[in-house]
Amino acid sequence: MKELRTEIEIAASANRVCATLTDFSSFPVWNPFIRRVDGELRVGARLVIRLQLPNARSMTFRPRVLRVERGRQLRWRGHLLVPGLFDGEHIFAIEPLGAGRARFIQREIFTGLLVPLFARRLDTLKARAEGV
Template structure:
C-alpha cells in the first residue's frame, strides 16, 4: 500500500513538472501584474501614518481588514484579505519598509511557485500636500493562468482600498 502513495506523489510531481516546463516556455502565461493608483490630497507623512496603522484597518480598509505583525524587513505578517465575498489569510514576508515611500511584501499560496505575489504600496510626493499612491502586485506561478477572475476581483479590491485610503488620509486628524 505505501507504494501506491509514492506512485501518486510521483505522478503529481511529474505532471506539475511538465506543466511548469510548458507554461515556463511562455512566461507571460504564468505572470500577471495589477497596477492601480490614486492622487491623495494629503502629505506623504499622513498617508504613511494611515497605511502603517494596521490596528485601524478594520475601521476603514475594505480590502485588507486586518494585519497582525510588525512592518519590518524580514518579518512575517498575517494579512486578512477580502476579495469580493471571498476571505483569505496570507502570511507574507516583509521585504521593504521605507517610511513615507514604500511598504513591500512577498507571499505565496501554499507552496512557492504555485501562486506567488509581490505586493507594493508606493507613496510618490507630487508636492508637499499631495501624493500619488500606487498599489502594485506582480503575480507568478503555475496557477496564475487559472486565476484570471480572481485577479479581476483583486484589481477592484485594490481600487476600493485606494479610495478608502484617500478618504481617510484627507480627513483632518
C-alpha cells in the same frame, strides 16, 4: 507574470499617507477586504493578514515583508500553498507631489506556475465576450 495597478492622488503629505497606511489597526476602515493585519513592519518579518471578500469565507495569509521605506514604499510577498506555485508581491508606493499632496500607487505582481492558467482563462473570457 501578471500585474494589477491602481493609483490615486491624495491631498495629504507623503508622510501622512504613510502613517495612515502603516497604522494596521485602521486597515478595515479604508480597505473593507483586509479585516486585520498583525506583525512587525520590518524587512524579513512575517505579517498575518486576514482577508474577507464579499460572500466568501475569510482567509488568512502570511506574507513576508520585503521592503520598508518610510514615506515611500511598503512591499510584501505571499504564496498560495507553496512558493513558486502562485505568488503575489504587493507594493504600496507613495510619491510626494509637493504642496501637501501625494500619489498613492498600489500594485500586485503575480508569478508562479499557475499564473499562465489564470491568464488563459482571461483570454478565453475575452474571446467569448467578443464573439470570436
